[in-house]
Amino acid sequence: MKSTLLIILLSQCYITSAAENSTAVLIKFLSTVNQNLAALYNREVLANWQLEIKGPNDLYALLQSELASEETMRYIQSLAPKSAKFKRLNIGNPELQRELAQIPETGYEALSPTDLKLMYIVTTNMGDIYKNTKLCSFYDRRQCNLTLIPAVQNILHNSVNVSEIEHYWLEWRRKTGMAAKEDFAVFVELYRKTSILNGFQKPSEFWFKDLEEDSSQATTLLEKSMQRLKPLFQQFHAHVRGQLRRLYGEDLIARGKPFPQNFAEIFIGNAFRRADPEWFIEFPYPDVSMPNITAGLLRRGLTNAQRVFWNVAEYFRSLGMPQIEDTFWSENARPKANLDEESIRCWHKAWKYYGIKRVNFSYCPLVDEERFFNMFEALTDVYYYRAYEHQPTLYAEEPFPNFSDAVGKMFSLAASSPRYLEKLKFVDTGMISKELRINRLYWQGLRSIFLLPVFYVLDRYRVDVLDGSLNISDNCAYWKLTSDLTGAEPPVSRSNEDFDAPAKLLVEVDDQYTSQIMSTVLQYQLYKHFCEITGQYKPSDPDYPLDLCDLSNQRQIGPLVMQAMSYGSSKSYKDILHIMTNESAINMDGLLAYFHPLYEWLVEQNRIDGVEIGWEPTTKCSSENKEK
Structure with a gap:
């Protein structure tokens, strides 16, 4: 009996010792991976930084970028067998298992x-x-x-x-x-x-892998978001269709039908022509001009990117975030090269390094409204990278693609508040009139609300094709998705002899849009939460609507944001979202609250104009109705 107990005891000791040894081996493995990936990533970042500030004709930097990328991929490939073995053994604590899971997949290199x-x-x-x-x-x-x-x-x-x-x-x-x-x-x-x-068991699981959601969860999240958006989108769609009918006549813009995609693309695309958009769009109140924020910037002395940078840095300091050191601009910032390109490609950008405390910054020398608000997004990235610079390389990332973009655009959204712009004297007083607010929300809605269903269709189409539930040759299935979800149809009859999806997908055929949808929704969710906790948004008080919320000088926000950003990808986005908002799921509440004044205006205006809401299924695509 004693010998049996001794054997059991020795066995348990052996198992414990083996587990401890395995955990130690995993810790050493992860430490080595973090160090090696930091060195490889930094070579690539440095080369790409040189291309950014010297231009793509810097052949040495271009070669270094390509070589670093190839070497990184070879190293990641070499990690795959050992990484897979550790995952099968399921050793170590949950933190080690999560860090192990952050090792990049080989992707196409497999x-x-x-x-x-x-x-x-x-x-x-x-x-x-x-x-x-x-x-x-x-x-x-x-x-x-x-x-x-x-x-x-x-x-x-x-x-x-x-x-x-x-x-x-x-x-x-x-x-x-x-x-x-x-x-x-x-x-x-x-x-x-x-x-x-x-x-991965099916392609859709691989498609959504970076979201830490399986395909069914991601699909459910998207479907719920589109359903929540539907009442606002249908009212907006009805008004735009009415505008198109005035422009092109009822013969081309039939009642109760989807609008022709070609006309709608031009109308909505004109909202992105920020220089005097009222020249191209009939605003709800055409006699009330949109404020010239670019002129306001120049009038207040923000005549170059450096002055804009420090003005924006002061905004973040007023939120209780760490002050940017005086030497940052001279030591870390450089102008972007190739200003002869279209100005739309010229943006500010932060460049992170791994394992070292350094962030570089490339800036667009142009000074205008778009670049001003972009500076809030770029400077958010500076703070984000610094917040998690203590994390190992595998955790020195955002919790899902475009998460940091959501935070940056939330601050950009806050900076576009009429009350904040009036405070800075970038615009004249009176910007918070009802007419100008509706015009502004209408313009913003064209640039965001109409994109969400389009992004959804592009991802839904590809996922269905990849999983085999939709045939590539079924062009009409693509148009059914487009018509049902975006209210648009082809201007002429199409059939399965055509193949129209690539017209929207050719830039990056594997570029995922779901994370962009989540990011867009999240920015409003974050904005609503911060405006509520600071008392700048009160749902039942018409004097404190969300679209006028000014977060400047609200010092409790900064530490909360910095804490959430400091985790990098060491926690799931749901955990980080809960830290920031006490909510664990992305929802449409913020977006719907922000655009609520526009929704109310659309409902009333559509009633006055007698326009129809919603649309019938398209009849413009079938194998029988092809027009030659």
Whole structure:
């Protein structure tokens, strides 16, 4: 009996000792991985930083970037077997298991050399189609050298010729759709292989892997968000359709039908022309001009990027966040190269390093409204990177892609508050009039509310194709999704002989939009919470609406944000969201509260105008109704 007990005791000691040894081995493994990845990532960041400030013609930096990227991928590939073994053994505490799970997957590199080369070929081909396709002029069909952006875009945004608008819509799809179909089919098959080789049961699980949600959870979150958005979107859609009907007539914009996509794209796209958008959009109150914030910046002496930077830095300091040191600009900031490019590509950007306490900053020398608000987003990243700089490399990331973008855009949203802009004397007093508020919300809504269903369709379409529930050749299924969810239909009849999805997907065929939807919704959720806890938003008080909330000088916000950001990806986004808001799920409450004044105006105005709400299913796509 004693010998049996001794054997059991020795066995338990052995098991405990083995577990402790295995845990020690895992700790050492993770420590080595963190150190090696930091060195590899920093080489890549430094090379890309040089390209940013010197331009893409810096061949040495370009070569260093490519070499660093290749070396990083080879190292990640070498980690896969040992990482998989540790995961199977399930050793160590939950914190170690989470850190282990942060080791990047090999992704496409898991494919065989032949398949990997093919994947790069087809994705490059589709990207090149977007960049290099030339369209033929409407007025001279022999002139076929027009790029979509900016040449055709500029033509369309200034055209009132219905035939011309339809020509370019068809020309773009004729040149891109069928040309990309074979490559897209190959991409789908290779993506399915990639998901299996990376240990996922179906492609949609691989697609949503960075969200820490399985495909059913992600799908449910998206569907609930779209349902919550539907009443506001339908009212907004009805008003835009009414505006299009005034422009193009009832023959082209039929009652109760989806609006033609080509006309809607121009109308909504004009909201992104921030220089005097009222020239291109009929605002709810056309006699009330949008304020010229760019002129206000210059009037207040913010005539260069450096002055804008320190003005924005003072805003963050007023929130109780650490003050940026005086030497940051001279030691860490450099202007972005290639200002001869379109100004839309010129933005401020923070550059993080791993394992060292350093953040670089590239800035756009242009000073205007867009760059002013972008500075809040870029400076948020500076604070974000510094907040988690103590974390190991594997945790030195945001909890899901675009999470930091949500935080940055939340501060940008707060800075666009009319009350804050009046406080800085960037705009004249009286900006908080009802008319100007509605105009502003209408413009903001065109730039955000209308994008959410479009993003949803693009991800839903690809996930359904990848999982095999939707056939690539079923072009009408794509248009059913587009019509049902965005209220748009093709301007002419389409059939399954066409292939229209690539017209929206060619830039990055594997670029996920779900995280952008979550990020957009989250920025309003965060804004609502911070405005509530500071008393700047009171749901039942018309004097404190959410769209006028001014967070400046609310010092309790900074420490809370810095604490949440300090975790990097060491906690799930739900845990970090709970730290910031006491809520663990992303919801539409903030967005709906922010745009509530616009919703009320739309309901009343649509009633006055007698416009119909909602739309019938499209009849513009079937195998029988193809127009030649």
